[in-house]
Amino acid sequence: MNDIFDCRLLIVDDEPELRKMVNEILHREGFMKIISAANCKEARQLFAHEKPDAVILDVSLPDGDGFSLLREFRTMSAVPVLFLSARDEDENRLLGLGLGADDYITKPFLPRELTLRLRAVLNRAYFPVIFRRTEKPIFRLGEALIDLNSSTVTTKDNQLTLTAKEFALLEKLYENRGNIVTGDSLCRAAWGDDLYGYENTLMVHIRRLREKIEPEPSFPHYLITVRGLGYKLTEVEDK
Structure with missing residues (x-):
């Protein structure tokens, strides 16, 4: 991985149009390795087999919820997770962040907001930590x-x-x-x-x-x- 655009991204959302829109936004930004899931079952399979570098996750899913899915992911990996949800109540936002999400974006959202927040999370998660040039304490x-x-x-x-x-x-x-x-x-x-x-x-x-x-x-x-x-x-x- 040379830069954040080499990251493999997993989008988890039950709305086909939203998955398509997010995919197009990220493609325009320069992200080419994008996979998607419509429910928890598909997300678990892709997370286990494709090893994504980051996950964009909805809260409301047909066979479960994003909070429970995040708990599962966190037992296996610390990859960045961004919630992208219509649930805009403070308690949902704080719950997601409290479970270990790296950011929480509410729908509707600005495409530029999504890409800026995603880039910031990926840069913090990978380049200062994994691809650092100097020894950390x-x-x-x-x-x-x-x-x-x-x-x-x-x-x-x-x-x-x-x-x-x-x-x-x-x-x-x-x-x-x-x-x-x-x-x-x-x-x-x-x-x-x-x-x-x-x-x-x-x-x-x-x-x-x-x-x-x-x-x-x-x-x-x-x-x-x-x-x-x-x-x-x-x-x-x-x-």
């Missing part, structure tokens, strides 16, 4: 060993993979370890300069990050909230 938070080269968190019982957003947040916190990082700075690291509407989303991703790096996520010891100011990564042991 390896450090400990208590018993957890964090390797930003492989984007993994290893404990005595398990090895977990960071999603692209979790990686971006943790890298920013590590770069400023021991110091407070504002919410705006973290949002900018994970979502770019368009910060509007990501405050609640940030909280969801911080919670999920704590579930991977903290022994007791409900009582965080290493990733601390500094009320009214931001977050701080403490007691970092560099390797």
Whole structure:
């Protein structure tokens, strides 16, 4: 893979016209490796056999729902997942992001919005992490060993993979370890300069990050909230 346009994309939506439209939008942008599924069964088969680099996923599907499908995907892979859904309620958006989706776009959408968000997610997911030019740090938070080269968190019982957003947040916190990082700075690291509407989303991703790096996520010891100011990564042991 030389650039994001080499990525294989899986579109999962039960509406044939929407699948066709998204396919055409992505083709015009330069993405040529596109496969599609109309339901959960087809999506599972394609995900297992075709190994897509990213998934564009609807919530409402005829034989299940996108949230459950994302849970299944996350047991197998940390590839980027973008929800593209008519469900625009905040609770659905936060649920999707809380389950590990990298972005959530509501229908109707602007074609340019879709392509910009997809490109941003793919760049963050692959080129800074997998195709990096310099070594990323390896450090400990208590018993957890964090390797930003492989984007993994290893404990005595398990090895977990960071999603692209979790990686971006943790890298920013590590770069400023021991110091407070504002919410705006973290949002900018994970979502770019368009910060509007990501405050609640940030909280969801911080919670999920704590579930991977903290022994007791409900009582965080290493990733601390500094009320009214931001977050701080403490007691970092560099390797």
